[in-house]
Amino acid sequence: MERGKRKSWAVLIVLSVLSATGLPADARSLRASKTRDDLSPPSISGRNSNHREPTADVELLTVGLQELSAAASVLMDANTGAVLFAKNSRDRLPPASTTKIMTALLILEEGRLDDRVVITERAIGPRGSGLGLKRGQRITLRDLLWAVLLRSANDAALAAAEHVAGTTERFVARMNAKAVSLEMQGTHFTNPHGLDDPDHYSTAHDLALLTRQALRNPMFAHMVQTREARPSIQTGPNGRVVKRKLLRTHNRLLGQFFGADGVKTGYTERAGRCLVASASRGAHQLITVLLNDTHRWTDAEALLEYGFAALGGHVPKLKAFGVGSGDIQKGEGG
Numbered sequence: 001m002e003r004g005k006r007k008s009w010a011v012l013i014v015l016s017v018l019s020a021t022g023l024p025a026d027a028r029s030l031r032a033s034k035t036r037d038d039l040s041p042p043s044i045s046g047r048n049s050n051h052r053e054p055t056a057d058v059e060l061l062t063v064g065l066q067e068l069s070a071a072a073s074v075l076m077d078a079n080t081g082a083v084l085f086a087k088n089s090r091d092r093l094p095p096a097s098t099t100k101i102m103t104a105l106l107i108l109e110e111g112r113l114d115d116r117v118v119i120t121e122r123a124i125g126p127r128g129s130g131l132g133l134k135r136g137q138r139i140t141l142r143d144l145l146w147a148v149l150l151r152s153a154n155d156a157a158l159a160a161a162e163h164v165a166g167t168t169e170r171f172v173a174r175m176n177a178k179a180v181s182l183e184m185q186g187t188h189f190t191n192p193h194g195l196d197d198p199d200h201y202s203t204a205h206d207l208a209l210l211t212r213q214a215l216r217n218p219m220f221a222h223m224v225q226t227r228e229a230r231p232s233i234q235t236g237p238n239g240r241v242v243k244r245k246l247l248r249t250h251n252r253l254l255g256q257f258f259g260a261d262g263v264k265t266g267y268t269e270r271a272g273r274c275l276v277a278s279a280s281r282g283a284h285q286l287i288t289v290l291l292n293d294t295h296r297w298t299d300a301e302a303l304l305e306y307g308f309a310a311l312g313g314h315v316p317k318l319k320a321f322g323v324g325s326g327d328i329q330k331g332e333g334g
Contacts, residue, residue: 068302070293071272075303076208077311078215078278078285084307089205092186093291096266096274097129097152098207099194102175103161104149104223105214110174111164113142113219116234122168123159126193128268130155131245134235143231149223150247152265154193161192168192182209196270204289211263211276211287224262224278227254252297253277257304263287265296279304284311 072088083089119137131147133139133155141163147156161171168191175189184206190197214220223229226249233243253260259279266274272292277300279286286307290296 068290068293068299069295070204070290070299072204072289072291073293073299073303074204074208074289075307076212076287076289077307078212078287079283081209081212083205083208084286084310085303086205089208089289090186090203092201092203094196094200094268094271095194095202095207095291096196096268096271097194098264098266098274098276098289099189099192099200099202100148100152100157100266101207101210101214101264101276102178102189103157103171103192104145104220105210105217106171106174106178107141107145107148107160107164108217108219111141111160113140113145115141115163117141117144117159117163119159120162122162123155126154126158126195128152128154128193128195131231131233133159133233136235138234139231143229143233146223146229146231146247147245149264150226150229150249152250154195157193179206179210182206182213184209194266194268194271196268204291207276207289207291208287211278211289215262215278215285215287221262224251224264225254225260251277253279253300257301259304259308261285275300277304279308281308284308286311 068087070087072091072093073086074083074089075085076083116138117140119133119135119139121135123133124135129152131151131153139159141160144153144156144160144163147153148160158168161168165171165174171192172189175192176187179187179189184202186201186203187206187210188199188201190200194200215224228249229247230244231247233245235241235243250265251260251262254262257279259281260277261280262278263276266276273290273294273296274292275288275290275296277288277290284307286304288300288303288307290299290303293299
């Protein structure tokens with residue numbers, strides 16, 4: 001029954017876009033009542049001459065989008081920062097491994113990717129996703145970053161943070177300083193991996209701001225759209241034994257949603273299923289954030305389709321939204 005209901009509002013979204021013939025003035029009354037976030041698309045300036053401003057038919061799409069199962073969500077134009085849709089987007093919630101977007105950005109900005117990192121005791125053993133690192137092993141900072149972004153490896157995040165800043169605590173201080181510089185006003189970090197802590201939180205809006213900045217880094221943008229990587233870990237006496245690990249992204253949208261090009265998943269028991277996703281079509285790139293969402297894949301597709309329609313960059317075809325609602329992912333940190 002639930003799946004049928006969700007498919008019906010997805011069809012509503014598509015049919016509303018395909019009509020695109022304008023609506024009577026009272027069409028706005030069809031929108032459900034607003035939350036404290038403004039659910040209507042804002043006016044967007046500085047666009048190409050062929051950009052079509054959102055009109056009443058696009059506003060009607062928010063009727064269906066308000067049935068998103070996310071506790072909080074946002075849809076942002078990566079080029080301008082304009083918010084096209086928001087639901088509880090300023091609520092402070094645990095971000096799980098979407099935290100690692102900040103971790104990765106700082107590694108890229110402050111670290112040297114060719115550095116060879118020696119694993120210490122402090123990086124060993126955090127619960128959830130990991131590489132299974134052991135004390136004394138050697139791995140490049142670049143390969144640790146691959147593990148952070150693709151496998152969502154918590155031990156790799158700790159090892160990289162310690163290497164870049166000297167201690168994890170110093171790295172976390174830099175994470176918070178970076179958050180302030182990006183005007184992430186509802187965010188506070190206590191660790192580089194995103195495991196649950198009462199004082200570790202963010203908002204959907206803040207994570208979109210962060211992702212917009214991170215996607216401007218060419219290496220970050222390349223890594224988050226890559227599906228597989230094989231980092232090397234040196235072990236044994238003098239590091240002569242080399243182990244290679246196959247890493248696969250957790251992002252199901254890559255290769256399955258037209259234009260998908262990143263970014264990061266997350267899960268803990270407290271945070272629920274989280275997703276930051278991006279997609280590009282033509283001159284447009286969109287970022288969507290979904291926090292505590294049991295249907296994160298279908299909701300992400302619906303939001304992105306809505307966004308491209310609102311921007312006039314793409315009219316979605318009638319199809320089933322999403323990769324599937326099963327979304328079973330064990331462990332924490334994914």
